[in-house]
Amino acid sequence: MNQPAEGTLQQQVDERELNVKQKYGTFAGVFVPTLLTILGVILFLRQGWVVGNAGLLGGWIIITIAFVIVTFTALSMSCITTNIRIKAGGAYSIISQSLGLEVGGSVGVPLYLAQTFAITMYIFGFREGWLYIFPEHYAILVDLAVFSVLLFIAFISAKLAFRIQYIILAVIVGALLSVGATIFTGVLEHDILWWGEFPGAPENDFEGVSFWVVFAVLFPAATGIMAGANMSGELKNPKRSIPVGTISAILISYGIYMAVAYWLARVASTEELVSNYNVMIDKAFWAPAVLGGLLGATFSSALASIVGAPRILQALGDHGIFPGGDKFSKLAKNGEPRNAIILTGAIVLFTLMLRDLNTIAPLITMFFLITYMMINLVVFIEQKMNMISFRPTFSVPRTVPIIGTIGCLFTMFIINPVFGLVALGIVIATYLYLTNRELKVPYGDMRSGLFTSLAEWAAKKVSLLPSNNERAWKANLLVPVRSSRELRGSFSLIRNLVYPRGSIKLIGVSSEQKPDVLRDSLTNLADSFRKENVYTRWSVLDSKNFKDAVMDSLQTLQGTFFSPNILFLKLPHQSRNDDEIHSIINEARMNKMGIQLYAEDPVAQLGRSASVNVWIHEQSPKWDLSMDLGNIDLSMLSAYKLSHNWNATMRVITVVEESEVENAYEYLENLLDISRLKNVIPHVEIGSFEEAMQSAPQADVDFFGLPDDPDLEKLRYFVKVTQSACVFVADSGNENILA
Template identity: 80%
Template sequence: MNKEAAEESTLQEQVEDHASTIQQKYGTFGGVFVPTLLTILGVILFLRQGWVIGNAGLLGGWLIITLAFVIVTFTALSMSCITTNIRIKAGGAYSIISQSLGLEVGGSVGVPLYLAQTFAITMYIFGFREGWLYIFPGHYAIIVDIVVFGILFIVAYLSARLAFRIQYIILAVIIGALISVGASVFTGAMEHSIQWWGAFPGAPGDNFQGVSFWVVFAVLFPAATGIMAGANMSGELKNPKRSIPLGTLSAIAISYLVYMSTGYWMARVAPVDELVSNYNVMIDYALWAPAVLGGLLGATFSSALASIVGAPRILQALGDHKIFPGGDVFSELAENGEPRNAIILTGGLVLASLLVRDLNTIAPLITMFFLITYMMINLVVFIEQRMDMISFRPTFRIPKFVPLLGTVGCLFTMFIINSTFGLIALGFVIITYLYLTNRKLEVPYGDMRSGLFVSLAEWAAKRISSLPENNERAWKANLLVPVRSSRELRGNFSLIRNLVYPKGSVKLVGMSGQNDDSELRDSLMDFAISFQRENIYAQWSVIDSTNFEDAVLNSLQTLQGTFFKPNILFLRLPAHKHYDEEILSIMRQARLNNMGIQLYVEDTIAQLGRSASVNVWIHEQSPEWDLSMELGNVDLAMLTAYKLKVNWNARMRIITVVEEPEVEKAYQYLNNLLDVARLPDVIPHVEIGNFETVMRNAPQADVDLLGLPEEPDLDKLRSYVEETQSACVFVADSGNENILA
């Protein structure tokens, strides 16, 4: 990054920090604890926990509650850990994942998370409606839904501060409901003996045909998926590094105690038959039923309110990073810091989904998106811990098993609840990731991807060092290309690209003896970028030396100790003889360093022609014509020719020259060679006579590949271009290639 770009990036960060400082208004209690607590203490607590206890028994129910809360607690611990290691911005989980694994991964999780939060609003409104119709059965359901949505939308549109003030009132209502439940112990209501382990009879909707432990777990688990309610406000917290860990974990702890204690209360106040058939046990057995009804309405309303406030914040963060086209519109903030454009779109989606009238079909998908988000947060921390990078210095540290178990737990829960929807959700995330990868997003901050890949490379390097050095089956073309001038490289670019694509690499080494080598550096960088655009791994460097030969030899020796070391030296033989001695000396040193050689002699007239045909010339093998694993100086030539054949979609011939009595044996040998080398679509060709004479009459090709002698006559090699009327590449094996492997 140049100086101007760095200054622009710094200025942008300062502007963002200033804007976020204006927005940050909320503390731990109001910004994180209350919305998280109210979202967890939702409709399942009031309407479904009795059914869970009735099916599983008290111990089974406690086990289910504990298992659900352990999974979300591990996620909350991971979220707390990573939050204290980064400067978290708007978007909550999206910001955490993006700053760790990049915008593509963050966006692929952030988009479904936003949709899940949005459609969850609709589900909460439906839950509120059910409680309302319990009190007022004569009211029209659609009217109730629209009125509740209108209130939620107006509150969210006006101000998040107003929403939080309303949540304080709802918190008081829910506390009153729980007091009404607890006070019933003084009326003698807890008279039934405890069923410690249930028979899992099922539900009245399926005529009590029986259910499994995991089906009951799947019913209760969504109650614990409200832990992101506070984190969604990350961009508007006074101190997110403190508020998110403290507020989230304390809300989870209190919620867990509430679920465990109300589970015990339910097991004592009602018989098992009533627990599994009557969803209104808490209302019927509380000291004052209206308080519990108020708690039920308050719980669903507060969950919807937290989501309609949090979801637009995720959309605003997605738009700010241009995750989707036209996202700039939703990144805009009103004068009071509210993302009103994002609120309007969210409201529109909720209103449209309300008109569908039934989201039960996709309800499990909403839970899957939450679980994928939790899994990714755990995975981020697990990766960061395993990398042991110095940048990972969270002030809230957790044991290494926590994110691992959190990741496994979330993945396990996804497929326990609904394996089909689990696969659909994962597929949606993968498709979104592929789409975002093709969008070439501009990353506004650093992430840990480079560190992750470096760690993987280091691990691979250590593993490879314990394996045999010469692995013929893993061979790839890794070219070292000495460069005198950018013009020379420009003429060779296409050929070099096709010699290494797709899995090979190119190391460009510029030789500059000038004081100002900036032009060469810029050219090499541009060429390296061009190779990378072709999906070829490329590096470049410039050696300040007036002696081309010494510079190349130093490069050869130095790069032998690197992990991605070159295995082929690519040289271009000019038409003039000025560099002949230099080139001969360099090739000798390359052989001593066990490197293959590709010496390219250009056809100045035809260039590479149509890039439609390739000839490989091999020595005749008389008298034995024995095919063995040691073919002599043939392997690299054939591998090179095959590369060109595939990348050019070209015709490939393998040619040998023999005396007339050997023709049949020669064809048999070539066919056997092509069969063992697994090259069935290559044409064997045998010429009769003298090699130099035959070259003029052989089938025409755009490139001819020939063996490079130990001590070549470079003038003679140049003459072959005229003889064949094509470009020639003279090839010498390193001994590590094998076309038969």
């Protein structure tokens, strides 16, 4: 997949932002669309049912819980938007700049679809109000007419959409004034029922509902707080406009919902509230004004969504979240993402033809809630890390994102646990897909800081634990390298000695290669190890003395976190460097490091990688099995890991006199049983050790113990006799095959 260079991609995004001719302020760009989205169809058609079921106090509690959740989310959003340079895409931009494109895209794609499907839902809501006035009109024609008007407005420009929203705002204000005017007409005649009996709805023959079912009906009214944030790329000052506009709209909306709830409790009986969804229209001072408010609310919500959704799609296309996304990131001369608008319109038209989205309506709410939850999580993580880069001008207490996260998660599973799991599954599947796409990040995010903080926390915890934790042991190899050529020959062996949880530290010593050449070679080799899912680090020492460079590395690296615990050396075919090898081995022993001295068979090399032999000393006369096995543990662990990764046959071999055969087999079987090494074959040879090496079953790699003062020529002889690669191993004392 061809990806543009990071700098080029960022420049293209910045140029698109500069090409947006119209920049909007707080009132027009954030406050009005957010307010109109919240003051929607539920206010006019369902709040009476909520109050009728829950009573005034219960209704106020439901309203308050819903608005607390979205208010805390808005506070978190305000906090993070004042700490970053927010780009186009609203919530997608916020999340991707913090947790990376993969996480941002996994939320952004479902958010775009939810915003698009919501347009259809709002059109259906408008149609219901329209047919209340003109019942003889065809529903499909009303839907198509409203869709055409919405698409035309969005296609012309967002500026026209915002101007129309002023008219709609005036209509909704008129509807609320018509409601408020009734206090002078004497209709507030009913006594307040503070706590309801939750009788249910006409659709279920008033069989009763729970408090949380009523909450689930009202909660979508509190969503829509992203209506302004979706325009982030076209705001004059998003850092100021998003916090001020969003929070102001939420607070005013909350006051309106609370006041209307009181009005409803006073103007109608409980029976009328739960059975008549049009009670607000019927009880208003002038019914047409409220009906106009209903139509205006659904139309404005659809308009805000059809303007905002293409901006999310445009931002997704900017960063190559989906194939061919660059087509939808293009802007027209007036700054409108018209290709994105056309695709959004096509999706809406398709969903209109389905005629009923009630079955997926809860899924739309779930995607909004997941988005809100991720924004809260972003702030919580940023606060927890205490990074110096986190300096928001709008700070919030740590309890704000915690409550916001828990509230969103709780609401998801209160409304519909099945759809909650489905929505989370879609987000996770999208994340896995985007991870495999290897997206190029055009800006920095906090992931490296997050992982660094986790590593620092883990390092502090590990430092308090015993240093020789045998159960937590894993192979961390230190591999000195004279030239990249010799390392390539050992690549498969080294990889399979540490995979999957171990690590490799490559130390290049430029005694035979120029530092720049060796550095480039090690970079490529380290990348190859990483592609094999092995954590690899490397460094190059500019030194002419291989022995001193390796010995200095051994001493220095012992004080680091994730310090190597095994020195991997390659035994040269010639003996001219034997003194150097001896000195390095002795230094490793002094630093309590394990040692793996690899002697390659020049002909067979690693053979078929199908069999591994481990040779251990005979234990006569007592044949006792204790926790201290001598110099066996690292050989057994290394051979087991190698055979497991190769899917090879593993044998454990000892050589004894004929009278000790039975004892030897019993010892080996007990050793394998307590070591929990399944499918490992015990094997006993009779006679001398040299004869046994010739008669034992052939292996591709033989593991032997490394003596304290090894005769390197004798070790080379072992390779010749066994006709296989050999690894001579010395324990550090921190390994235990029985642990």
